[in-house]
Amino acid sequence: MNHINKRSPKGAFQFILLTISIAMKPVALAILFLTTLLATSKSSNSGLPLPIYPLQPLTGSGHEHHLHGISCQSWRLGVETNNIQGWKTVPLSCEAYVGHYMLGHLYRQDSKVVTNEAALYAEGLNLTKDGKDVWVFDIDETTLSNLPYYAEHGFGAEPYNSTLFDAWVDTGKAPALPESLKLYKKLLSLGFKIVFLTGRLEKRREITVTNLKSVGYHTWEKLILKSSNDSGTALAIKSSKRKELEAQGYKILGNMGDQWSDILGNNAGQRTFKLPDPMYYIS
C-alpha cells in the first residue's frame, strides 16, 4: 500500500473497493466514485501535495514541463496509437490521471469497445471446426489484470520493480478482466481454440494455470510462456512462437493484447485487437 496510502487515509478503503469493483458490481463502482470524489475534496482542503484529480486534462504549468506542453489525455492517445514508443514510466504529472482512468468507468468502456468488435468479427467468421481455428490472447492486462498491484505502485509512474511485480504474480491473485473473460467464453462457444501467449517465464506456468482457472479461464489449447533460452524483444519472441504455432497447422484468426508488441510482427493473425493499457510499455 504505497502511493495511495501516503496521500490519504482513504487509500486503503479505495483499494478494497477497487478489488470489488474489478468484478464490476455497479453499486460498488458508484461507492468508489463517491469515495474518490470525497478523497479529492479532502485532499485539496488539507493541502496535500498529490491529491487525486478528476479525470480531465492536466494543463497547469507545473505539469507541462515533463510532457512538453501536452495534456495527459493526449499523452494517453499517443500511447494507445503507438505513436509514443519505448517509454519507461508514466509521466509523474500523469500518475493521478492514469489512476483515475484505470479505476473509473472509462477503462472498462474502452476495453468493452475492443472486445465487442472482436466478438462481432468472430461471429462473422466461418470456422473450419477442425480444431485449428485459434484465438491468441496475451495474459497480463489482457486476460488477467494487475491493477491491484499497479494501484499500489503509482499506476506505472514508479519505475518497474521486477522483484515486487514477480512477488505479486506469484500470489496468483490477479482478477480476470471482465470484458475479456466474456469474450473468451463467447469464442469457446463459437468453437475457437484458445492459445495464451505470454511474456511470463516458464517457471511461472503453475501459478499462471492456477490463477487463470481460479478466475474463470478453465480451458485452452496451449499456454505458451517465455522459456529461459528465448532472447530478444517481446515482439520478436511472440512472432517466433506464433510462427511455430502456424507451422503446426493452427490458423490464427484473432490476436488480442494490451501491447503493440503482442500484435505486430509476423504471423500476427488475420485480425488483431489492441486493449487499452496506459501503465506500461513493452517492446
Added chain:
Amino acid sequence: MNHINKRSPKGAFQFILLTISIAMKPVALAILFLTTLLATSKSSNSGLPLPIYPLQPLTGSGHEHHLHGISCQSWRLGVETNNIQGWKTVPLSCEAYVGHYMLGHLYRQDSKVVTNEAALYAEGLNLTKDGKDVWVFDIDETTLSNLPYYAEHGFGAEPYNSTLFDAWVDTGKAPALPESLKLYKKLLSLGFKIVFLTGRLEKRREITVTNLKSVGYHTWEKLILKSSNDSGTALAIKSSKRKELEAQGYKILGNMGDQWSDILGNNAGQRTFKLPDPMYYIS
C-alpha cells in the same frame, strides 16, 4: 453551410472563426471557445433539437442505442487504435462530440503529440544525405485539412458525397494542418526528401500543387497521386506505390497518415505515425 447553420444563427460566425482558428491564432481560438460556449447555452435555452455539446462522453439513453452502450469518447479511441474498422459514417449520436473535438483544443493537441514524436525520431536518425532519405506524408487530414468542408457536412456523420467533396477539393482552399506544416519544415531542414502519397486522383494534380504551395508546402521530391488504372484498396495501392519508391532506391524512414491504410501494408517505412481523424475511415 449545412448542419451548423440549421442549429443556430451563430453557426456562420463559428465557421468564420473556425477558418481563422485553423491558422491557430490563440486569440481567435479563445473567441471561438467562448462563442461555442455561448451558442451551447443559447441552444439549450431555446430548446433546439441538436445543440452542440461540450466535449464529454454522451451516455444518455438516447445515445446508447447506436453505439451499443458505449460513449463517443470510447468510440473515438476504438477508431484511432484501429479496433473499429470499416465504418461508413460517424454515429449520428456522436456528431456533436466529434464536432467539438475537431473544433476544440484536443484535436490540435493530439496532432501535436504525434508530430512531436515524429520530430524527435527524425532528429535521432543519421541521414545518408544522398537524396534518398524519404519521409512520406499522406495529404488529406495529414498535411491539408478538410475541416472547413466537414464542418458543413456533419463532421463525418453525413454519408460521404463524392460530388460535393470533390467540388471542395477543387477550390484548392484547404488550409495546412499547422503541426504537420511545422514538422514538414523541420524535416526539410534536417535533409529529408518529402514524398506526398495521396488517394486523390491524378486529374487533381494541378489543384493539389496549387493548394499545397499556397499554404506553405513549397517543395517536394515526388507527389504521387492515384492513377485511373490503380485498383484495389487504398492500403494495397499505397503499398504498391511505396514498393516502387523503394525499388527506385529511396529509403522510407518515416511515414505519416491519418488513416491506418496509409501506414499498414508493405514498405510501410522504418517508423509510422498515425494522426487523429475521427471523421472518416478509408480501407
